[in-house]
Structure formats: C-alpha cells, structure tokens
Amino acid sequence: MSGNGAAPMLEAVDIYKRFAKLEVLKGVSLSVAKGEVVALIGPSGSGKSTFLRCLNVLEVPQAGRLRVGDMTLDFNSGRTPPDRVLAPLRQRAGMVFQHFNLFPHMTALGNVIEGPIQVKGMAPAAARDLAMGLLHKVGLDEKANEYPSRLSGGQRQRVAIARALAMEPEVLLLDEITSALDPELVGEVLAVVKALAADGMTMVLVTHEIAFAAGVANRVGFMWEGKLATVGPPEETIRRPDNPRLKAFLERFNTPV
Numbered sequence: 560m561s562g563n564g565a566a567p568m569l570e571a572v573d574i575y576k577r578f579a580k581l582e583v584l585k586g587v588s589l590s591v592a593k594g595e596v597v598a599l600i601g602p603s604g605s606g607k608s609t610f611l612r613c614l615n616v617l618e619v620p621q622a623g624r625l626r627v628g629d630m631t632l633d634f635n636s637g638r639t640p641p642d643r644v645l646a647p648l649r650q651r652a653g654m655v656f657q658h659f660n661l662f663p664h665m666t667a668l669g670n671v672i673e674g675p676i677q678v679k680g681m682a683p684a685a686a687r688d689l690a691m692g693l694l695h696k697v698g699l700d701e702k703a704n705e706y707p708s709r710l711s712g713g714q715r716q717r718v719a720i721a722r723a724l725a726m727e728p729e730v731l732l733l734d735e736i737t738s739a740l741d742p743e744l745v746g747e748v749l750a751v752v753k754a755l756a757a758d759g760m761t762m763v764l765v766t767h768e769i770a771f772a773a774g775v776a777n778r779v780g781f782m783w784e785g786k787l788a789t790v791g792p793p794e795e796t797i798r799r800p801d802n803p804r805l806k807a808f809l810e811r812f813n814t815p816v
Contacts, residue, residue, distance in 0.1 A: 574623035585785040598772035601782035653728030668703040693721040713744030733764035
C-alpha cells in the first residue's frame with residue numbers, strides 16, 4: 560500500500576538483487592503514491608542506493624516486479640528485458656546522482672536541453688524555453704551559460720536536478736545528492752527538494768540528512784541488511800522508533816528519539 564491510500568505512482572514488489580554471490584536486496588517492496596515523498600535511511604551497505612537504482616532499472620533486479628505510472632516490468636522470468644523495454648521506464652523515473660554527472664563540455668543550459676532534444680525529439684526552441692524555466696525554478700537562470708567547472712558543487716547539483724526534471728519524469732529519484740557537497744552548500748540543494756515536494760513532485764530519496772528526511776518526507780523507510788526493515792511517518796520512524804536497530808542507527812547521528 561502507498562502511504563496516503565491513493566493508487567501508487569511507483570510500486571516495487573519483492574525486489575531481489577545480487578552481485579555474484581552477494582545478495583544485496585532480499586525481497587524489498589515499496590509503494591509510493593502520487594505526490595508522496597519517501598526518504599530511505601540506513602547504514603552504508605544496507606542496499607539503499609542499489610534499491611534506488613533498481614527503481615530506475617540502472618540495476619536490473621534478478622526477481623520482483625516494478626511499476627512506474629502505467630508501465631510494469633516483471634523480472635521473475637529470469638531474463639533481462641532488452642533496452643528498448645527498459646528505456647521508457649527510465650524516462651518515467653528520473654535520477655539525480657551523488658556526483659552530478661554533468662557533461663563538462665556543455666553549459667548549464669546545454670546540459671538541461673540535451674535530454675529533451677536527443678531523447679524526446681523536442682524542438683530546440685521549445686527545449687530552451689523548458690530548460691530556462693527549470694533553471695529559474697532551481698535558482699540558476701543567471702548561470703545558464705556557465706560551464707560546470709565555473710559552478711559550485713551546490714549549483715552543479717541544482718543543474719542536475721533541473722536536467723532530470725526536463726525529461727518530465729513521473730517519479731524523481733535522488734541518491735545522496737548532498738553527500739558530495741561542502742556543508743555550507745547543502746542547504747541550497749535541500750531547499751530545492753523541499754520546494755519540489757511542496758509542488759507535489761513524487762520522490763524517493765536516499766539521504767543521511769536525518770533532520771531533512773523528517774521535515775520533507777511523508778514516510779521514512781529504514782533499510783537494514785538488504786531489507787526494508789520498517790517504513791512509516793517520520794513521527795514514528797524517526798521521533799518514536801520502535802525498531803531497536805533503527806533506534807541505534809539514529810543515535811549515531813545524535814538525533815533526538
């Protein structure tokens with residue numbers, strides 16, 4: 560079930576993923592309703608980022624079922640779907656990475672318009688209008704003609720968010736998007752995410768920013784050893800955790816529980 564009772568925009572059922580003999584995900588299920596924000600927390604190695612990459616099928620599960628919007632993929636046959644099948648789902652689930660992954664030879668504007676033009680076939684003028692609107696949304700319209708090397712880490716990450724939004728995804732996936740930033744730059748990126756949440760963007764984010772997860776997410780999930788150990792409203796999962804492993808994890812961050 561999704562957190563607010565609405566039909567889920569994203570649904571993952573019994574997702575399994577292993578690398579060689581290492582089983583990283585052990586039957587993870589999660590439903591996310593339209594407009595809902597779910598934050599995933601947990602120790603390093605618990606499977607958070609792998610699960611997020613499975614939601615975008617950058618990592619293809621060995622078993623399970625995944626639905627984004629009106630598209631469903633079933634991985635229980637044991638056969639990897641071809642790229643022509645995976646590509647439409649990847650467009651529905653936009654991904655923002657920890658290390659930006661911008662094209663260094665393109666300006667901020669160039670990075671944002673590349674996907675709409677090359678993948679969606681949008682006319683350059685329309686793509687430019689869309690990109691400028693998104694750069695304005697993330698507070699960077701004045702940096703449109705700057706190259707990534709001339710932007711701060713926080714600005715580059717905001718360009719990366721605009722680039723993901725330019726593909727008009729149904730779900731936005733955010734993987735530790737502040738962990739590579741200097742502390743003074745974290746706030747500007749989190750402010751953009753909070754504004755997107757207020758606008759009703761469906762999001763799943765992996766983060767170590769516990770206070771931010773509590774403030775922006777409708778639900779917070781705790782991953783432990785390849786499983787989603789618990790998920791619920793932040794008042795329960797962060798402020799009144801009843802899972803002893805979650806409580807011990809939060810205490811490492813000096814998070815009041």
